[in-house]
Amino acid sequence: MGWLAAIIVGGIAGWLAEQFMKSNMGLLANILLGIVGAVLFNFIFGSLLGLYAAGASFSFAYLLAGFVGACILIAIARAVRGRA
Template identity: 85%
Template sequence: MGWLAAIIVGGIAGWLAEKFMKSNMGLLANIGLGILGAIVFNFIFGTLLGLYAAGASFSLGYLFVGFVGACILIWIARKVRS
């Protein structure tokens, strides 16, 4: 996936995760969580289950993976902070 597409998809995924998890973060945190979440979740699913989010530069698979990964990262951050 290209860098621009990764930033756009990561931003959307992070924003969706922020709304779903009722978190309050900024735009850069949304983008970072979305991209990092996609990387982490893709690694976990790819390593453990052999599943990968394949597709074009903008893919619903990457959006879903980024959303789930960002939700997991928000959950982990909340547990660490408390």
């Protein structure tokens, strides 16, 4: 996936995760959560189950991977902040 497409799809995935998890993040955090979330999803689920979200410039699989990964990252951040 190209950088521009990754930023756009990552931003959408991060924003969707923010809305779903009822979190309050900014635009940059949404983009980072979406991109890092997709990488996290591909690493975890690719290693364990053989599921990969690869695709062209825009793919629903990458959007879904970014959304799921971003939700996981938000949940982890909430757990860490709750303990600290």
